[in-house]
Amino acid sequence: MTVCGYATLEYVNKNIEWALDHLRKFEIDAKPIFVPSPPGTAGFHSYKTTAPQDQVLKQSAVIEKILDKYTPDWHEKQDKDKRYRFRAIWEATQRCIAVLEAQGELDEHLSDRGPTLDGASLHPWIWDSAKPAWTAGLYEDAVDAAARGLNTRLRGKVSRRDLGEGDLIGQLFSQKAADENNPRLRLPLPEGTAEKTVRAIYAGISQYGQGLFSAVRNPLAHEAPGHTGMMEVEALEALAALSLLARWVDRSEVRRG
Numbered sequence: 001m002t003v004c005g006y007a008t009l010e011y012v013n014k015n016i017e018w019a020l021d022h023l024r025k026f027e028i029d030a031k032p033i034f035v036p037s038p039p040g041t042a043g044f045h046s047y048k049t050t051a052p053q054d055q056v057l058k059q060s061a062v063i064e065k066i067l068d069k070y071t072p073d074w075h076e077k078q079d080k081d082k083r084y085r086f087r088a089i090w091e092a093t094q095r096c097i098a099v100l101e102a103q104g105e106l107d108e109h110l111s112d113r114g115p116t117l118d119g120a121s122l123h124p125w126i127w128d129s130a131k132p133a134w135t136a137g138l139y140e141d142a143v144d145a146a147a148r149g150l151n152t153r154l155r156g157k158v159s160r161r162d163l164g165e166g167d168l169i170g171q172l173f174s175q176k177a178a179d180e181n182n183p184r185l186r187l188p189l190p191e192g193t194a195e196k197t198v199r200a201i202y203a204g205i206s207q208y209g210q211g212l213f214s215a216v217r218n219p220l221a222h223e224a225p226g227h228t229g230m231m232e233v234e235a236l237e238a239l240a241a242l243s244l245l246a247r248w249v250d251r252s253e254v255r256r257g
């Protein structure tokens with residue numbers, strides 16, 4: 001899985017392939033066939049569709065939705081043809097196919113999308129937990145599963161079952177001295193890091209982790225499905241935020257006094 005900006009390219013590409021399948025079929029089925037004027041007349045020629053017209057008409061309802069998404073200005077670029085009712089949408093379909101088939105090149109040369117992030121580079125604690133629900137399009141469930149997976153890893157790392165989530169994060173990165181009953185997590189910071197910086201780092205991780213579990217995980221756990229209205233972009237940002245916390249936890253050493 002590859003994510004780029006706010007989009008997940010694996011799923012975007014699947015959507016584009018689906019759209020192209022429909023567009024290519026419509027291009028063939030709606031191709032105009034010239035019907036000459038009746039014998040002994042002139043100027044009464046017309047066009048018919050390659051596939052039965054009722055079939056093309058049904059297809060056109062889906063094609064319009066695809067065109068609206070990928071080439072929303074298609075209505076403005078086409079002239080109506082009184083002799084062939086599908087002329088505008090058929091030509092727009094050809095244009096849209098060309099755009100989608102060149103999408104990779106357009107993204108490479110014209111996009112201002114910014115840096116890309118390979119999904120495999122998310123911490124495995126997060127992506128392995130989130131992947132099944134994410135693949136099914138259940139973005140809230142994916143974030144919830146990732147947060148629960150991180151909490152399980154966190155508790156297992158320090159062998160604590162009495163606390164979890166934000167409360168445990170706050171205790172583990174506290175700057176109070178560790179003992180057998182109150183373990184701490186400590187990052188392998190560069191030698192010579194100033195004490196003030198060390199305090200800031202651990203205070204920041206504590207607040208960051210507590211905030212993530214409170215603002216992201218708790219609403220998912222305690223409200224009805226769909227209550228948060230979390231869309232794909234927000235879910236992706238939440239997974240990235242959880243991944244950063246997972247890296248800090250994973251890199252930290254357990255201190256018990």
